[in-house]
Amino acid sequence: MPETKVKKTKDFNEWYNEIVELADLCDKRYPIKGMNVWRPYGWKLMTHVDQLIRDEMSLTNHQEVNFPLLIPESSFKKEEEHIEGFGSEVYWISHAGLNKLEERWLLRPTSETAMYPIFSIWIRSHADLPLKTFQIVNTFRYETKQTRAFIRVREIHFFEAHTCHVDFNDAEKQIQEDKEIAKRLFDKLSLPYILSKRPEWDKFAGAFYTISIDVLMPSFRTLQLGSIHQYKDNFSKPYNISYEGEDGKHNYCHQTTYGMSERILGALVGIHGDNKGLVMPPEVAPIQVVLIPIIFKGEEKNVLDACDDLSLKLSNECIKSFVDKRDITPGNKFYDWELKGVPLRVEIGPRDIKNNQIVIVRRDNSEKQSLAKDTAVNKIKEELNMISKSLYDTAKKLLNENIKRVNTVDEAKNIKGIVELPWCGIKDCALEIENIIDGNTLGEPIDDNECNNSCPVCNNPAKTWMRYAKSY
Amino acid sequence: MPETKVKKTKDFNEWYNEIVELADLCDKRYPIKGMNVWRPYGWKLMTHVDQLIRDEMSLTNHQEVNFPLLIPESSFKKEEEHIEGFGSEVYWISHAGLNKLEERWLLRPTSETAMYPIFSIWIRSHADLPLKTFQIVNTFRYETKQTRAFIRVREIHFFEAHTCHVDFNDAEKQIQEDKEIAKRLFDKLSLPYILSKRPEWDKFAGAFYTISIDVLMPSFRTLQLGSIHQYKDNFSKPYNISYEGEDGKHNYCHQTTYGMSERILGALVGIHGDNKGLVMPPEVAPIQVVLIPIIFKGEEKNVLDACDDLSLKLSNECIKSFVDKRDITPGNKFYDWELKGVPLRVEIGPRDIKNNQIVIVRRDNSEKQSLAKDTAVNKIKEELNMISKSLYDTAKKLLNENIKRVNTVDEAKNIKGIVELPWCGIKDCALEIENIIDGNTLGEPIDDNECNNSCPVCNNPAKTWMRYAKSY
CATH class of the missing domain: 3.30.930.10 (Bira Bifunctional Protein; Domain 2)
Structure with a gap:
């Protein structure tokens, strides 16, 4: 791709x-x-x-x-x-x-x-x-x-x-x-x-x-x-x-x-998003499942019917799907919908029909698997939930790994994301830290903000933790 | 009311x-x-x-x-x-x-x-x-x-x-x-x-x-x-x-x-609209059917359950309904929803439950009727369609009775709505008619605009009919 x-x-x-x-x-x-x-x-x-x-x-x-x-x-x-x-x-x-x-x-x-x-x-x-x-x-x-x-x-x-x-x-x-x-x-x-x-x-x-x-x-x-x-x-x-x-x-x-x-x-x-384009969480994706007929001459009707049939079943379960019947290659369709971030792709070809199965490909991790036709709708539902969860987990990992609580400005300087430092409550101390670490104050954490350490600038007892980061 | x-x-x-x-x-x-x-x-x-x-x-x-x-x-x-x-x-x-x-x-x-x-x-x-x-x-x-x-x-x-x-x-x-x-x-x-x-x-x-x-x-x-x-x-x-x-x-x-x-x-x-308030066509009404429980002490649960039950059946048929459970008199509820133009009102009281029936009241003509509970949903659907049609017919009657095609400015002067007069195609003639009848040109009818009469101002052969009316 x-x-x-x-x-x-x-x-x-x-x-x-x-x-x-x-x-x-x-x-x-x-x-x-x-x-x-x-x-x-x-x-x-x-x-x-x-x-x-x-x-x-x-x-x-x-x-x-x-x-x-x-x-x-x-x-x-x-x-x-x-x-x-x-x-x-x-x-x-x-x-x-x-x-x-x-x-x-x-x-x-x-x-x-x-x-x-x-x-x-x-x-x-x-x-x-x-x-x-x-x-x-x-x-x-x-x-x-x-x-x-x-x-x-x-x-x-x-x-x-x-x-x-x-x-x-x-x-x-x-x-x-x-x-x-x-x-x-x-x-x-x-x-x-x-x-x-x-x-x-x-x-x-x-x-x-x-x-x-x-x-x-x-x-x-x-x-x-x-x-x-x-x-x-x-x-x-x-x-x-x-x-x-x-x-x-x-x-x-x-x-x-x-x-x-x-x-x-x-x-x-x-x-x-990734290098192939958007990745939309299923709850916000205008199309949650795109169905691509893998068509060879003479098999068309079969394959299109199977796509329409599954699409109908999905919509009965309130899953927003779309059958891409455009006259371009499947590869080009894959590319388009990956770019647009559709969370799940379904491929159905003549062989799948013979085997009573469908193929699904997840947008978030490119994992491909075959599903039995009979249980496909429920499995698709599960996969959509797993995509939501996986997107959340990946983002949560990024956040957790890059939010750190430290006590000195020296430690703070080396942190790429969000840093929490003790704060005495005086504006000038916070502004000095902003200057030194080249970031902005985000504010005190809403919960768990109790801090018994001292302000790294004035050494007075801290009243709270204060967050700093470079921000847009 | x-x-x-x-x-x-x-x-x-x-x-x-x-x-x-x-x-x-x-x-x-x-x-x-x-x-x-x-x-x-x-x-x-x-x-x-x-x-x-x-x-x-x-x-x-x-x-x-x-x-x-x-x-x-x-x-x-x-x-x-x-x-x-x-x-x-x-x-x-x-x-x-x-x-x-x-x-x-x-x-x-x-x-x-x-x-x-x-x-x-x-x-x-x-x-x-x-x-x-x-x-x-x-x-x-x-x-x-x-x-x-x-x-x-x-x-x-x-x-x-x-x-x-x-x-x-x-x-x-x-x-x-x-x-x-x-x-x-x-x-x-x-x-x-x-x-x-x-x-x-x-x-x-x-x-x-x-x-x-x-x-x-x-x-x-x-x-x-x-x-x-x-x-x-x-x-x-x-x-x-x-x-x-x-x-x-x-x-x-x-x-x-x-x-x-x-x-x-x-x-x-x-x-x-009328003197009681708005009258919304069912297609655009945010609430199409409002259900009013007619409640007496001790009968409440029965009546509310019947309302909820019907509301659910209506929503299964894609009819937008609302059960008004507010603690005010039924009369005040009638007044509110009439003002808001809800097309159909359903009343359910203890006697209706005993008789396996509901009462409906149309907003457009105030007609009241009892319906057997079993067939109520279909009958409500029909009534909503009849309300749409009746609103259209009333408005169409107003339009038809007040759009007239005449040949002289004198006849035109006495018409309250839209008048069509022969027009030669010259701007000044149309403007003179505007002046005389105190109206504006609306334009030529899109269909059926052929006119073989003469312009009432310059007497030259007309090219088309021209519409005039007082407009907002």
Whole structure:
């Protein structure tokens, strides 16, 4: 089978660029840098990920809404930290046709400032709470760093959940639910991740605290796939989102948000892919099983019927399959579907029909085996589960082998992935470590963060472990 | 049951505004005029319509793509008529953060000028044709007229198909297919429509010709739901979309587009709704059958089990149902689901269980009947079909009774809906008629447009019939 020009283990970033193009995911030749065209297969994968997210939202009683893209400058400027954080990253509209607008509008970088003036109208009493909403929309950020498909772009395909609660504790419960959503979602995508509480200086602009969801890419850089924010009443006060309690008193809501983006697709491509192309976890693959008729003259009908027959049986079991009847060689079909990452290939030829069997080939490890026709459907189901598990295990191994807890900066310097060092809680100490090891703070581990050692910079007792990594 | 304050037959436009708000479709209190917030139920209805469109696209081998929202001014300005037509309606971005952009960008009003520079890269040879793509995105137009939910807005939820073909004839075949798509789609939505070929001066900016899809609203105004455009090579020349034919020669593609918008939802609300709220055609209703347990103390389990049991049977037959177990009176539940337009209501109480029956109530005509439990599922299926048909027939009657073909302007003046008059082909004559009857030209009927009478303005022989109506 043909392989990528650049090998994944040789130059991950170049390999990634090549694969994104070869597999027809997006086109980077659009005349605005960092705004890419979603090609049909890329868009299909993305909308399949979206559907998994929508399923989670439905399961947890979030309702889908859709807010306007444009935000008046006056709405945007109500929360001080927020405007400070995003002010330099937004696109401004000042003219419509030939007319100058009375007030400038901006393209949403995220939708707090679009939604919250309306939430303040929607929420009147405790009976309106919790309010749990989400939307999947395009957002915009003026990136000045180098752009990279799905990973750093200027028009972002974005999921954002926004919730309002009676108090801090109820908002904290939402954050617990958000973590469970992450667990279920990323398990389906075979993506192991870590949760870190960002340091104060790196939290979301306006948040009380921020938990980031990071994965480790094969380049040993971390990629942030999402974040969960506790806002407390930081936004509800300036936007006046309050409710009348059962006791008749007015209180401000406590809020949370949950954001994820097309970076999930970037992680699927980068973590699971290989030199033959994409490898899609079965839960997200638009085609889970591709059936290739191995055809010789005169045997065609037999073989095609057997393929159609199996395809029907698979679809009765909710397995998404496709019979590739194109007039090209089986070899070319193998190549196409390997590139597209279809998890399982079935080959059926005249000899297989005679022997009442089929041949299956796993995309993840190229293992080939013959299956008795009668038990094939169940076996295929099992194999799909094993592919999910195997993709997860491989990624988990990469993560486990490259996240290390050490006590000195010298040890830290030699670690390629994520390193955890004792931290005293002082910003300057963390920044010095960033400098020395040429990485960024990811934040404190959410669990198991107790540290009795001393800060390797100031030697004072550490308050917690702090994670560092090179990140995208 | 409570009814709207304003009656539909009394003041349609006010009734429409009331119903949009009562049924929780959108919120018009967003601080930018004409940019509304999609509330959960409105967004659900819209995405159900989108799904019907996606089904049609999949059936006809169109592939879904997603192009950037922002278009560089230089790309936009390549086709002269197009920029003339849209130049005064677009929003301009000149700044990102604090920086002035080197070139201005605009928000897409439609995506020709975003897509075609890329199509010119994608298409190389005849083997790449036809290229059939579509996207469902937000588009933007600076409306100066009065805005109205779903009907005239500034951020538009928009469907656009774009196709490229080897020649004019192949593009014409696409337009035939587009008409078939319209037939299937609008039949499902119980929306009768007319197709008119717009006059030269009212076609899409840059098109060779434009066919508009119009419905008649109960206000006797027409509402354009979509349009199908033949571009010929008008765009492929300036954007250099060409291919190498089998003979080795380079030719320009011929192109078509197909556009539809959230106006479809406006038509569903306005045409089918009544003083109790929405009436959704079963094909687009998120809930097709709502089951209301009529509960008395001590009988609860029995009744709830019967509801769950029927709901399961309905879902096995792909009928979307919901058991409303909320702790409010049955009457309040009736009211809620009537407002939301659920086509069929099932009531099950202790007496029904004893009699092995259920009660159904149709939303469209309030007819109530008892059904034997054993045959209920099939009967419900039939009733849903009858509701679709009945909604279509009622709308068709409105259209048929209010589209008239006459020969003189005097006769035309007294017609409330759509009038067809002989037309000589001269613009000034049509404009004079527009003035006299206070309506707009819709265009020539697509079929049956032969006219042997004379133009009522200049008395010269007519070339065709021309339609006029007041329109949104």
